[in-house]
Amino acid sequence: MHMHVPTLLVSGASLLLAPVAAAVTWTATPFNPASVPLAVRTPYLSAWLAQGAGTALNDAWPTFWTGTIVGWAGYVKVDGTTYTWLGAPNVAGSSKATQKSLEFTSTQSIFTMTAGPVDLTATFLSPVEPSDLVRQSLPLSYLAVSVKSNDRNSHSVQVYTDISAEWVTGDNSLVANWTTMTGSVLTHQVSLASQSVYGEVSDHTQYGSAYHATLNTTGATWQTGQDTVVRAQFISNGALANTADTSFRAVSDRWPVFGFSHDLGTITSAASSPVVFVVGHIRDPAIQYITANNGRQDRSILFWTEYATVSSAISTFIHDYADALLRAQAFDAKVKADASKISSDYADIVALSVRQAFGSIEITVSKDSSGNFNTSDVMTFMKEISSDGNTNTVDVIFPAWPIFLYTNPALGTQMLEPLFRYQATGQYPNKWAVHDMGAHYPQAIGHNDGQDEAMQVEESGNMLIMTLSLAQKGRDTSLIQKYFSLLDQWTQYLIADSLIPAEQLSTDDFAGQLANQTNLAIKGIVGIKAMSKIAEIAGDSAKAQNYSDIATSYAQQWQNFALSSDKTHLTLNYGNDASWGLAYNLFADKLLGTNVFPQSIFDLQTQWYSTHALDFGVPLDTRHTYTKSDWEIWTAALVTSDSVRDLFISSVHKYAADGESSQPLGDWYETSNGAVEGFRARPVVGGHLALLIV
Numbered sequence: 001m002h003m004h005v006p007t008l009l010v011s012g013a014s015l016l017l018a019p020v021a022a023a024v025t026w027t028a029t030p031f032n033p034a035s036v037p038l039a040v041r042t043p044y045l046s047a048w049l050a051q052g053a054g055t056a057l058n059d060a061w062p063t064f065w066t067g068t069i070v071g072w073a074g075y076v077k078v079d080g081t082t083y084t085w086l087g088a089p090n091v092a093g094s095s096k097a098t099q100k101s102l103e104f105t106s107t108q109s110i111f112t113m114t115a116g117p118v119d120l121t122a123t124f125l126s127p128v129e130p131s132d133l134v135r136q137s138l139p140l141s142y143l144a145v146s147v148k149s150n151d152r153n154s155h156s157v158q159v160y161t162d163i164s165a166e167w168v169t170g171d172n173s174l175v176a177n178w179t180t181m182t183g184s185v186l187t188h189q190v191s192l193a194s195q196s197v198y199g200e201v202s203d204h205t206q207y208g209s210a211y212h213a214t215l216n217t218t219g220a221t222w223q224t225g226q227d228t229v230v231r232a233q234f235i236s237n238g239a240l241a242n243t244a245d246t247s248f249r250a251v252s253d254r255w256p257v258f259g260f261s262h263d264l265g266t267i268t269s270a271a272s273s274p275v276v277f278v279v280g281h282i283r284d285p286a287i288q289y290i291t292a293n294n295g296r297q298d299r300s301i302l303f304w305t306e307y308a309t310v311s312s313a314i315s316t317f318i319h320d321y322a323d324a325l326l327r328a329q330a331f332d333a334k335v336k337a338d339a340s341k342i343s344s345d346y347a348d349i350v351a352l353s354v355r356q357a358f359g360s361i362e363i364t365v366s367k368d369s370s371g372n373f374n375t376s377d378v379m380t381f382m383k384e385i386s387s388d389g390n391t392n393t394v395d396v397i398f399p400a401w402p403i404f405l406y407t408n409p410a411l412g413t414q415m416l417e418p419l420f421r422y423q424a425t426g427q428y429p430n431k432w433a434v435h436d437m438g439a440h441y442p443q444a445i446g447h448n449d450g451q452d453e454a455m456q457v458e459e460s461g462n463m464l465i466m467t468l469s470l471a472q473k474g475r476d477t478s479l480i481q482k483y484f485s486l487l488d489q490w491t492q493y494l495i496a497d498s499l500i501p502a503e504q505l506s507t508d509d510f511a512g513q514l515a516n517q518t519n520l521a522i523k524g525i526v527g528i529k530a531m532s533k534i535a536e537i538a539g540d541s542a543k544a545q546n547y548s549d550i551a552t553s554y555a556q557q558w559q560n561f562a563l564s565s566d567k568t569h570l571t572l573n574y575g576n577d578a579s580w581g582l583a584y585n586l587f588a589d590k591l592l593g594t595n596v597f598p599q600s601i602f603d604l605q606t607q608w609y610s611t612h613a614l615d616f617g618v619p620l621d622t623r624h625t626y627t628k629s630d631w632e633i634w635t636a637a638l639v640t641s642d643s644v645r646d647l648f649i650s651s652v653h654k655y656a657a658d659g660e661s662s663q664p665l666g667d668w669y670e671t672s673n674g675a676v677e678g679f680r681a682r683p684v685v686g687g688h689l690a691l692l693i694v
């Protein structure tokens with residue numbers, strides 16, 4: 001990771017102490033999180049409902065992960081009376097529905113809103129489809145609405161939703177244009193009139209299009225136009241006019257919105273079959289990738305290999321809702337059952353983390369020289385998000401790694417491949433592993449000047465550990481076969497610099513550089529041992545033996561450097577007796593079964609942590625009282641006592657549910673009071689699944 005703006009980050013903690021919202025008045029299952037995922041599928045399709053102490057679905061506008069508004073409004077008309085159930089539109093003639101409940105699972109956020117004599121259920125489903133990567137790659141998300149009577153009487157009901165043009169840009173002064181496709185599926189398409197391929201403004205993409213779609217069932221109507229005009233049309237008539245506003249203008253100029261309405265007819269106490277809306281954002285090409293000789297390759301999202309048009313993709317997606325929901329329910333149940341074997345607190349943390357982690361990646365494919373998709377060239381890209389906009393940051397993929405190993409290791413292979421392939425071209429000048437594939441997502445154009453953020457031991461160790469884990473958990477040795485010499489090159493660096501690590505950054509770069517970091521040495525030594533196993537797989541037994549011997553010898557010497565003189569704990573840095581920290585890299589030794597470090601070290605640290613927790617967990621190290629939720633859970637996965645494991649888990653749970661923050665789950669937080677630090681919405685929460693892979 002890499003922080004651009006430390007001063008801003010420092011003030012982040014105080015900024016968030018001003019939640020606009022009232023206390024939670026609804027049933028929250030399992031709890032009310034800092035921000036509820038609504039449509040979270042890619043770095044650019046990322047709509048949330050900020051909570052703070054509690055914000056109903058109709059108390060505020062949904063926001064992009066950065067916190068800026070993405071307009072998304074919903075009304076329901078019941079026997080002629082209109083209620084707002086989504087967003088904060090300000091048009092005369094409607095009153096607010098009352099939120100009764102909120103439930104989140106790994107893939108869904110489900111709200112129940114009482115609108116007079118009916119209850120409306122809004123299910124926001126962002127599918128996670130790890131076993132079908134074409135489906136996973138679709139940058140589309142569902143909102144399904146069903147209504148039932150709550151007073152035993154029948155009622156006449158119409159439902160409305162719209163989105164604004166805020167979904168296509170980070171600069172609302174820019175001009176948008178739009179069109180509506182009719183037929184069996186009604187689809188609004190909204191774009192910037194001036195497109196900037198691979199461009200971003202305030203982390204929003206600046207090209208491609210946003211989509212809002214629904215089925216043209218009986219009683220479906222649509223309209224585009226000024227927010228107040230389209231919404232007033234629904235409030236007055238319970239239906240839209242099937243008319244287009246073609247006066248293209250700035251996003252904030254008389255706020256154009258893209259609306260649909262459905263007449264549900266007469267509703268009884270049985271839940272109506274859901275009306276389904278789809279929101280999405282699609283761009284092509286999606287990723288620019290560096291090839292040999294500083295060449296450039298445009299890559300497309302994988303779904304294009306099966307769909308010739310956006311319309312066909314949206315049509316298939318929307319017709320698939322019932323099955324997608326069944327698959328999502330099965331996935332949610334499996335994740336919950338696995339995590340509940342640890343504890344229910346743990347299952348809650350995992351459920352909150354899944355969409356956020358998957359919402360950082362995009363699966364892509366290249367074209368061959370004749371313009372056909374090359375389906376044997378699939379690569380997955382991740383945006384670092386919030387700490388930086390880097391592409392495929394190795395030390396962000398690494399903490400997130402457990403979710404990919406758990407759901408589908410092939411995603412891991414596809415995420416490492418761009419890093420390996422680039423470094424195999426010889427364009428990266430350093431001997432250690434590169435930090436990331438590019439400074440600005442969605443560009444993956446490398447660092448031919450070698451000036452990426454240097455994390456020598458960190459990234460070299462990460463690449464070796466992740467590569468071996470793919471062979472072990474994914475039974476995939478392809479990266480080993482293709483890139484053995486790069487792996488060996490990085491190992492030389494670890495042999496030179498991991499027993500006595502020079503002053504350098506670890507992934508926790510916000511804490512600054514430090515020499516002789518105990519935890520970094522652990523990573524380097526496990527990395528060397530991982531290369532020994534890799535050499536074994538590649539059939540080079542002499543190398544395997546040599547590296548194994550080196551790792552064993554280093555681990556012994558390391559104990560003399562790393563233990564405090566009274567032998568009660570590992571230090572943060574050698575010789576600094578009073579210091580200590582989370583030695584979370586020991587998890588890699590356990591994950592890989594490399595057994596480089598003796599059981600006594602695991603026991604010692606377990607004992608130490610049991611008496612060093614503050615209210616919201618064990619601090620990252622003695623320099624500060626902040627910590628990282630990903631490393632808390634990694635540490636929970638390596639300690640040798642269930643009660644210490646549960647101490648870490650309950651601390652993260654307490655933080656996640658404390659109502660202090662209103663941003664998508666921040667992994668960096670203060671253990672003294674549970675306040676979030678400057679990160680949000682980052683993929684590293686995938687690391688919360690660490691206990692599911694050992």
Ligand SMILES: *[C@@H]1O[C@H](CO)[C@@H](O)[C@H](O)[C@H]1NC(C)=O
Nearest residue numbers: 181182183184186216217242
């Ligand atoms: C919706 O479908 C009906 C019946 O097929 C068709 O007559 C109508 O034109 C469609 N509406 C739109 C807006 O495309």
Ligand SMILES: *[C@@H]1O[C@H](CO)[C@@H](O)[C@H](O)[C@H]1NC(C)=O
Nearest residue numbers: 177178179191192193194195
């Ligand atoms: C909107 O602008 C884009 C980019 O200039 C253009 O390709 C597209 O055709 C326009 N769409 C409409 C509906 O005018």
Ligand SMILES: *[C@@H]1O[C@H](CO)[C@@H](O)[C@H](O)[C@H]1NC(C)=O
Nearest residue numbers: 366367368369374375376377
């Ligand atoms: C498809 O991609 C693979 C992997 O990069 C490559 O080896 C192969 O040459 C490509 N095929 C074509 C036809 O370009």
Ligand SMILES: *[C@@H]1O[C@H](CO)[C@@H](O)[C@H](O)[C@H]1NC(C)=O
Nearest residue numbers: 500501503515516561574575
């Ligand atoms: C790092 O630790 C080694 C071994 O204890 C010691 O010789 C060296 O001086 C330390 N380096 C720094 C910068 O503290």
Ligand SMILES: *[C@@H]1O[C@H](CO)[C@@H](O)[C@H](O)[C@H]1NC(C)=O
Nearest residue numbers: 491492495542543546547550
């Ligand atoms: C073991 O590996 C190290 C580092 O690559 C190398 O310097 C040394 O010569 C190797 N030893 C043997 C016996 O191959």
